[in-house]
Amino acid sequence: xxxxSLRQTxxxxxxxxxxxxxxxxxxRVLNNSGSASVDMQQRVQAAADMLGFEFxxxxxxxxxNTTRTIGCxxxxxxxxxYADAVQGAQEYFQAAGYQTLLVCTNYDPEFETQAIRTLTxxxxxxxxxxxxxxxxxxxxxxxxxxxIPHCLLFSMASDDEQSWSVDDLSAxxxxxxxxxxxxxxxxxxLALKFKSSDRARQRYQGFMQGCYRNGMKKPALLEINEDSQxxxxxxxxxxxxxxxxxxxxxxxxxxxxxxxxxxxxxxxNVPGDLSIVGFDxxxxxxxxxxxxxxxxxxxxxxxxxxxxxxxxxxxxxxxPVLPDxxxxxxxxxxGSLAFPAAERADDEKAATLSPSNNPTNKNDKIQxxxxx
Amino acid sequence: xxxxSLRQTxxxxxxxxxxxxxxxxxxRVLNNSGSASVDMQQRVQAAADMLGFEFxxxxxxxxxNTTRTIGCxxxxxxxxxYADAVQGAQEYFQAAGYQTLLVCTNYDPEFETQAIRTLTxxxxxxxxxxxxxxxxxxxxxxxxxxxIPHCLLFSMASDDEQSWSVDDLSAxxxxxxxxxxxxxxxxxxLALKFKSSDRARQRYQGFMQGCYRNGMKKPALLEINEDSQxxxxxxxxxxxxxxxxxxxxxxxxxxxxxxxxxxxxxxxNVPGDLSIVGFDxxxxxxxxxxxxxxxxxxxxxxxxxxxxxxxxxxxxxxxPVLPDxxxxxxxxxxGSLAFPAAERADDEKAATLSPSNNPTNKNDKIQxxxxx
DNA sequence: CCTCCCCATGGAAACGTTTCCAATTTTTAG
DNA sequence: CTAAAAATTGGAAACGTTTCCATGGGGAGG
Numbered sequence: 001x002x003x004x005s006l007r008q009t010x011x012x013x014x015x016x017x018x019x020x021x022x023x024x025x026x027x028r029v030l031n032n033s034g035s036a037s038v039d040m041q042q043r044v045q046a047a048a049d050m051l052g053f054e055f056x057x058x059x060x061x062x063x064x065n066t067t068r069t070i071g072c073x074x075x076x077x078x079x080x081x082y083a084d085a086v087q088g089a090q091e092y093f094q095a096a097g098y099q100t101l102l103v104c105t106n107y108d109p110e111f112e113t114q115a116i117r118t119l120t121x122x123x124x125x126x127x128x129x130x131x132x133x134x135x136x137x138x139x140x141x142x143x144x145x146x147x148i149p150h151c152l153l154f155s156m157a158s159d160d161e162q163s164w165s166v167d168d169l170s171a172x173x174x175x176x177x178x179x180x181x182x183x184x185x186x187x188x189x190l191a192l193k194f195k196s197s198d199r200a201r202q203r204y205q206g207f208m209q210g211c212y213r214n215g216m217k218k219p220a221l222l223e224i225n226e227d228s229q230x231x232x233x234x235x236x237x238x239x240x241x242x243x244x245x246x247x248x249x250x251x252x253x254x255x256x257x258x259x260x261x262x263x264x265x266x267x268x269n270v271p272g273d274l275s276i277v278g279f280d281x282x283x284x285x286x287x288x289x290x291x292x293x294x295x296x297x298x299x300x301x302x303x304x305x306x307x308x309x310x311x312x313x314x315x316x317x318x319x320p321v322l323p324d325x326x327x328x329x330x331x332x333x334x335g336s337l338a339f340p341a342a343e344r345a346d347d348e349k350a351a352t353l354s355p356s357n358n359p360t361n362k363n364d365k366i367q368x369x370x371x372x
Numbered sequence: 373x374x375x376x377s378l379r380q381t382x383x384x385x386x387x388x389x390x391x392x393x394x395x396x397x398x399x400r401v402l403n404n405s406g407s408a409s410v411d412m413q414q415r416v417q418a419a420a421d422m423l424g425f426e427f428x429x430x431x432x433x434x435x436x437n438t439t440r441t442i443g444c445x446x447x448x449x450x451x452x453x454y455a456d457a458v459q460g461a462q463e464y465f466q467a468a469g470y471q472t473l474l475v476c477t478n479y480d481p482e483f484e485t486q487a488i489r490t491l492t493x494x495x496x497x498x499x500x501x502x503x504x505x506x507x508x509x510x511x512x513x514x515x516x517x518x519x520i521p522h523c524l525l526f527s528m529a530s531d532d533e534q535s536w537s538v539d540d541l542s543a544x545x546x547x548x549x550x551x552x553x554x555x556x557x558x559x560x561x562l563a564l565k566f567k568s569s570d571r572a573r574q575r576y577q578g579f580m581q582g583c584y585r586n587g588m589k590k591p592a593l594l595e596i597n598e599d600s601q602x603x604x605x606x607x608x609x610x611x612x613x614x615x616x617x618x619x620x621x622x623x624x625x626x627x628x629x630x631x632x633x634x635x636x637x638x639x640x641n642v643p644g645d646l647s648i649v650g651f652d653x654x655x656x657x658x659x660x661x662x663x664x665x666x667x668x669x670x671x672x673x674x675x676x677x678x679x680x681x682x683x684x685x686x687x688x689x690x691x692p693v694l695p696d697x698x699x700x701x702x703x704x705x706x707g708s709l710a711f712p713a714a715e716r717a718d719d720e721k722a723a724t725l726s727p728s729n730n731p732t733n734k735n736d737k738i739q740x741x742x743x744x
Numbered sequence: 745c746c747t748c749c750c751c752a753t754g755g756a757a758a759c760g761t762t763t764c765c766a767a768t769t770t771t772t773a774g
Numbered sequence: 775c776t777a778a779a780a781a782t783t784g785g786a787a788a789c790g791t792t793t794c795c796a797t798g799g800g801g802a803g804g
Binding site: 009011012013023024027028031033034055056057058059060061062063064 | 759760761762763764
């Protein structure tokens with residue numbers, strides 16, 4: 001097509017020519033490094049302005065062996081947890097003069113490896129990443145072996161690295177407390193993409209431990225892989241196989257909301273027939289009726305934290321202290337969790353009215369504040 | 373600190389040395405360009421593997437004047453519309469071998485300008501952007517004047533450029549139809565950050581036109597700037613100033629959900645005392661009770677489309693055809709919109725039961741399918 | 745056996761910067 | 775006024791690629 005393929009780009013040479021000096025001088029003036037006479041400064045400035053000159057970061061990168069670019073690898077932006085975390089990281093990087101190269105892996109480990117390889121070739125100065133399996137991740141291995149500064153996000157860290165993440169184990173355990181407080185003994189765990197998510201597995205494990213500790217039954221696991229379209233069918237089967245179940249802990253809030261919908265479609269009353277607890281604490285959880293009982297987290301702070309850590313490694317400054325694991329989450333009560341129907345008569349009012357207006361447990365709220 | 377600042381990076385020279393040949397040969401072999409003997413190919417391959425060589429994209433970029441990187445500028449990822457659009461664009465770019473440099477402007481025009489400048493310096497090959505004002509955007513001007521391939525996303529395009537966006541005008545007008553069908557005459561418009569969003573302004577204008585066409589009152593405008601914390605207070609004032617209002621069109625779904633919550637906090641019944649309609653069609657809108665009446669859009673497709681357009685400009689291939697404006701949205705009925713209380717008695721059942729299970733208007737659904 | 749071609753190969757230039765160093769000019773001190 | 779010190783300036787190398795071009799060798803056709 002009629003495309004002018006040569007985008008005229010004005011370089012430091014053009015400026016030097018226009019200003020009648022050497023390129024070294026232009027570089028010094030425009031970077032405020034080294035010395036230059038007032039006259040020369042003006043000539044160079046004028047020439048640069050006239051030509052609309054901008055430094056080419058590519059040339060600079062080649063020379064400085066630095067790109068001021070960070071690779072950011074997350075499973076998906078469809079999950080607001082990651083979207084918020086990325087936003088937090090990006091803002092911090094931007095403020096520090098770094099750009100963010102984003103890749104979504106769609107929870108595919110192979111894709112993750114490939115993406116990390118590409119970003120490495122692009123010479124990113126560092127990485128912030130959520131890997132699907134921090135032990136077996138090829139990409140993470142390669143990053144480590146090359147000694148590229150990095151920080152994990154929502155992934156388990158081994159001893160020699162840092163991770164900003166929610167204490168999934170404790171948080172899930174806390175959920176079992178919430179269930180037992182409301183008299184639930186027999187509850188299930190529902191996860192999407194259990195196989196390819198460290199997080200979901202951690203939560204299940206923590207939940208199992210908590211249930212054990214609280215003397216509850218070992219939670220049955222329902223694992224779905226497709227998008228939640230057919231959730232209703234799966235849920236039906238699940239409930240038939242586990243007829244004594246009174247509650248479900250879903251591994252994230254969307255799944256929890258979808259579960260509420262599916263439960264209703266099956267003619268069940270939430271929380272009367274089935275209590276639901278989510279994980280993540282997305283905002284809409286407070287807007288729905290009944291409000292969603294959930295673990296609330298602060299993804300933006302996590303993202304920002306990971307960004308801080310990476311930059312501290314790059315700059316050789318001291319790393320920010322990771323938050324106390326116990327403060328990385330809090331439990332938010334909500335109308336979706338209440339006493340099972342049999343014992344429910346006298347609690348109905350309290351369960352459906354009070355949590356929706358003031359859903360946050362006071363202690364937990366304080367914790368959450370201190371995290372920021 | 374004790375940081376090994378020199379990350380040993382193995383270059384093409386090292387490979388050449390190891391393989392006992394010139395750098396040109398290495399380049400040819402590893403790129404499969406030009407010819408090379410079988411023996412040489414093996415030696416080079418072996419050397420490269422042994423050293424763990426990867427091309428430096430920086431060196432390549434300098435040489436080829438191409439970075440295989442696209443700048444992606446959006447207001448925020450906190451809004452799932454943009455998050456989805458970015459994800460769609462990123463996936464398409466990734467598949468085509470391009471990386472995505474992400475910047476969130478937080479709706480700040482100055483920041484937007486700055487970000488575009490930075491990305492330009494980084495020599496991105498193209499841009500996908502949502503600008504806050506497509507007419508006055510400094511950044512957009514500079515992109516155009518430099519002739520950098522770009523495509524707008526959710527922004528009004530001038531004659532000489534392309535934009536993948538929802539037809540806000542028609543969509544908002546369609547909302548007025550929905551209101552009037554349910555017997556509303558006097559409704560308001562609620563927007564967040566009205567000033568700095570093309571979109572909100574377009575929607576208001578379309579809504580006004582639609583209301584006029586339908587013989588409704590001119591919609592009152594409530595504009596809030598802070599995050600929705602104090603929405604309840606603002607809403608109270610607004611309703612007191614406009615006591616005859618029976619419905620509110622919120623400029624996005626989150627705002628709509630927040631409005632429902634605030635309305636309830638004020639003791640109002642939704643939709644009985646106040647009907648609410650949103651915009652965007654986020655998924656949770658179908659999960660809440662009452663389900664949210666809204667305009668549904670397909671941000672991921674939009675993002676992917678913008679990506680396609682940009683790449684077509686870069687490659688000089690023919691641009692994809694933009695979707696018919698009428699197919700960029702559809703109206704989804706929902707329990708949050710019903711006849712006002714006075715006339716509501718006999719519609720109550722239909723309004724609260726039917727839409728929640730099968731919320732999509734049939735015609736609109738077909739349109740939506742064809743958009744993909 | 746002699747040409748002529750084609751294939752294989754490597755040297756060197758170019759891409760846009762920064763920075764070292766040497767050369768020249770200006771300033772300062774004595 | 776002179777010498778030394780300081781400031782100013784430009785040339786050139788280096789960063790990691792790709793690609794143009796020249797060189798040399800081997801095979802095919804005569």
